Amino acid sequence: MKKIENYIDGKYIAPIKNNWLDNYNPAKGEVYSQIPDSSSEDIELAYKAASNAFLSWSATSLQERSTILLKIAKLIKENLEELAIAEAIDNGKPLTLARSVDIPRASDNFQFFAHAITQFASEAHESSGFNAINFTLRHPIGVVGCISPWNLPLYLFTWKIAPALAAGNTVIAKPSEITPMTAYLLGEICTKAGLPKGVLNIVHGLGAKAGQAIVAHPQVKAISFTGGTVTGAHIAKIAAPLFKKLSLELGGKNPNLIFADCDYDRMLETTLKSSFSNQGQICLCGSRILVEKSIYERFKNDFIAKTKALKIGQPLDKDTNIGALVSKPHLEKVKRYIDDANAEGGKVLCGGEYVTIVDHKKGYYLQPTIIEVSDPRCRLVQEEIFGPVVTIMPFDNDEEALELANDVRYGLSCTIWTNNLNRSMKMAKHIDAGIVWVNTWMMRDLRTPFGGIKDSGVGREGGFEALRFFTEPKNVCIQY
């Protein structure tokens, strides 16, 4: 059985205490590799390597850093097929998705920040009347921690690592223990690209043990985290007395607002994707569908028909639309929400059952599920289910749509379908979200700020926001 090792100081090594965890293939429900059950000793080792590498990496010229990051981007592209297969097996997502979205995006992350760092400018202010000029120096922070989740494994792992490295930091990074494989493969790619040893250290293990040891390490000065809201709050508690910089990208329960005047066919196609892509396990999925009453019945019928036509299958099959959910506990958690739907006043319109796939009888498959709800305060509407489950309900007018859209603790993203410019602007302005899409979904431009408000987190990733996060500003004032 394959043993994944930590990547510390440019080498693959076993965990110090030699403890290992099972890693499952969710499509088969079987253990297929083992990963380090790293402890604080492994984190200390990673810290020492990162700390030793910091002086020279932070002093490396922008051009040189950029060249190495571009090489990493190129090598990811060259190994796209191997990485995509590894991702699909490890996570359960359709290979077609890993091949077309996840892995290309991991490469783009490095490419983008390799260029962005060379354009990252500081501000200057002349203090009029004083003959003084202020300018801002931006220093790398030092050793930083990057902790990422299982839903878009390499995509989100590199979304943090690339800007951290570009800005001159050295990194201790931990992928999710549920999907460690592509992060493991990235180590070798970084060595081949000429990334100096110790600059990036990849440690595997449990969140509450290895992850927490990164957060609690007094010399790790910033943490970039993507994951659940409960975990984010826990991390904030540990980090606060240590005065760490935090970027927290947490859960979402995003509204998909559909108005009668929208481009119906495009809306229907995109809504299918925003509901069920990656088995609904994307923080940006539009899991609360709100539809203007005049088209509600038409939408409901068409959406059910389209959903029923989605092909649930093995991740590696080329015509699979819906693969396996990431883990058994997660599958069971999602199913419990569906089973409780009746008691919550919801009506399952389609899906809702486990699926058995030939040759993969123990895999974690679930039908894409639409639940009609009447109570906007029920758990199905209020809580992040993070699976192939959406709720739908009608609204009467713009005011009600806005009220329903904002009536949750989360505020990550929102999609608005309308051809009325005034309405779209009004909604975009008043919606509680960090990201608003009008007549599209998940169209990402890496220059734009990414993140949420309310319980969806604090801070922004993407573009110069990420480079600002991973640097400390220092104002210098010179009187002349």
Ligand code: TXE
């Ligand atoms: O995430 P966790 P889980 C949501 C989604 C999901 C729920 C729980 O609703 O059902 O969160 O998922 C590490 N100190 N999202 O439990 O635990 C962990 O090892 C430091 C939304 O899988 O938040 C992993 O690397 N690190 C989300 C990462 O945190 C800790 C994506 C995320 O795991 C830690 C995933 C600790 N104490 C889940 N505990 C999104 N925003 O996209 C865990 N970790």
